[in-house]
Amino acid sequence: MNPVNVSIVGLPGALVLWLLAVVAFGVFAYRIRQLVGLLRQGRYEDRFDRPGKRLAHALKNVLLQPRIFNERAIGLPHFLIFWGFVLYATCFNWGLARGLFPFLPIPFPDEVRPVLLFLELFSVIVLIALVVALARRLFYPPPYLHLSMDANLILLFIGLLMLSTLFGSGFRIVAGQATASGWAPIGSRLAAAFASVPKETAASLATAMWWLHMTVVLAFLVYLPYSKHLHLLASPFNVFFSQSVTRPAGDLGVRGAKEDFTAGAARWQELTWKQLLGGFSCAECGRCDRSCPATTAGSPLQPQQMIHKIKEHMVHTGLAPKNGDHELKLIGDVLTEAEIWACTMCMSCMNRCAVWNEHVPLLVALRRHLVSQGLVQRTVQDMLGNLQRYGNSFGKSDRMRARWTQTAGLKIKDARKEAVEYLWFVGDYASYDPRCESITRTTAKVFAQAGLDFGLLYEAERNAGNDVRRVGEEGLFEMLRDKNQQALGKAQFKKIVTTDPHSYHTLKNEYPWNGNRPEVQHYTEVLHGLSQADKLPLKRKLAGRVTYHDPCYLGRYNGVYDAPREVLRALGLEVVEMPRNRERSFCCGAGGGRIWMEDTEKIQERPAENRIREAVALPGVPTFVVACPKDLAMFRDAVKTTGNEGKLVVKDLAELVAEAME
């Protein structure tokens, strides 16, 4: 029986269905047009390169949702709700088409037995998933989960859809319009339970269920683009246009920019359309907040809130500005400077984001604006001045850069004068910081004893510019980059090895190299290569348990996780993992220029202290191994400030290699 063939308040069912559909789709289209209009006010950015690769990326991440599973409790329920939605959306459109165009020679979807079976099975699965999702929201919400009524309303919607499907199937059987069978496992059971209902009543109820189902879906269609569930429309596009498909992680360039992006963004219209699309795509799941070192430390930055606030600001000022809305400033009223400076650019938010939002480049765009206005902290300003003048943040003469070599007891080649295999790009901290100098000498001795042919740029080396770029001083970054490229252009080498993961990332991914990029390796990768080739002259096995901290720019940014661990194992050490390891590694708090900033806000616990407490909790692990000079400085401080001296020693990986060579 056709459920459309009824009379509703004196009108033919087909007409009512047409009216409902036209209104719902009309409102939906109107809203989508509005939202796309907002995106078009953003700046242009070319995200149309490599469409095939983008499509593969989108299919994988939308259909299989690997990043949803990085939180297990909600991973499977979301996955099932998603696939239930796809099935139901398909069947809804199918049913709607059949209802609107009665002449179509097709049955209703639930008249096709395999489809009915799927619908029923998914109803049950989705209902269970909904119970889990609802229970999670009501009884054990993870910290920072944005608990909105929006979410509960949507769960109720979905629940109604599932129940109307099941009861519709049941009542149709009772009414004799369908037969009980294994193709309708739930419907058949419901029919048995409601067998006493008169046939005519059951037929009306079945029709009512169909109309309830269709009305709820149409209502959902109207509601969706006004709610956070906009993410299910926007996020597939967001994933498709994601920067990481074709660019290095956290890339700070703007491909095909038509405006000068280096001056940053002061208004939402100065963000790119892709950055704005991120707001529509956010599902407010809070994965970014939960992994954010700034949020964890209690700083004012919460990445999800930032994305959300920008979206709200854009929608309010762009669509329905009230008096005074136009005076609201993106920086100052919507976001505070403290929020913008709190980020360590550790990449964990972007790495966790299930819809592949890009928080880090957005924050850098905002910082660029602040820098263009000279609105930088005094300490940062001093550093930028030092880097401009001396090429290092320590404000020391460039001639002092290689002073550590004088006491190294080694003759280290000058790559500007003679050819070497490896050019060692030492970096500021390893060169100038008194805490790191002795380790730099140790690293040099390890390289020499392993027979590595290496040399330095000596005073021609400049800061690679990683922090400078992330502070938002693009012009200074370009200046440092050009000077380094000039010096490197005159040196003779085959590969580059760096001490600092930050320099590593920047040399590897942010220098143009005129299309002639040499291989860039981190020293842990070089040591791993030597160890595998049996060229590390190890004299004794070390014993004991150590834990290893993945530096952000080596791990999350560049995916180097195994080389350092394997070197440690080759030394005879047992590597015990902290709960947050590999791509979940917790930033020390020094990146993105944070190492130059004072904490302006009261914070609860510095990221490095949080990390040290995590390491101290590991039983029988007295050594905390780092592979980054900044980590060394940060964590040695944190061991002292948390009162863990004597319990935990922070060591550079090179120091352990040297110990095994003695």
Next chain:
Amino acid sequence: MNLYVLLKMVPDTVEELNVAADGKSLDAEFLRFKLSDPDEYALEQALLLKEQHGGSVTVVALDAPEVDDVLFTALAKGADRAVKIPIAQAGLGTVAAARVLADFLGSAPFAPDTLVLPGSQAIDDLEGELAPFLAAALKLPYVGVVCGVTPANGRVTVIKEFAGGLRAEFDVTLPAVLGIQSAEKPPRYVPVAKVRAVMKSAQIETVDLPPPARPGQLEIERTYKPEAAGRAEMLEGSPDEVADKLVDVLAKISVI
């Protein structure tokens, strides 16, 4: 207001300073120059005055290494004119420099709301002689070691710092010369991109002036590094031992 800021280049003490073979001057090999710190504050004070009260800022410098960068940076920060006088600052001496600058500034009658803002002192002019010599040559009122300037009714109220944390307020008629010690805010940051843009679009004006007849500088007989006077004695041992030794030392010199 009509604001002039005088910029002076001084040796950068971050680089190693050595005495040249003549035993009288600095070895030029590693010598680099930077803008004198108080001059940077003078520029900031001028920019703040312009922002709050309108007017224009002209920066003026004698020729010295790296001075063009400094002038362009001043333009990028908001100065309206940059003037370079192509007379080498090196070897000129403070008095002669003051005379050249006075020739430039005095070449036309001053607008009534003119302020000339040199830095109060420089590492090679610790006495802060430039500003008073300049004021004398121009026959203008002068206040030095200034850390605050507030214009009102065609005059300025000036805060001058004295030793021991004392401050005094002066009421000064315009035009005037004020030696700036510090501005109300730290010097602003100007991004590299902005300086580069200014280098492409703006010009440094060159004003030719006759070099001073007499350098007017005292003759330097000898330049030398400070000689170590004595040696520090390190007290070593456990905290208790160090404390005992310290008590002995203090007792020996009759402090306790």
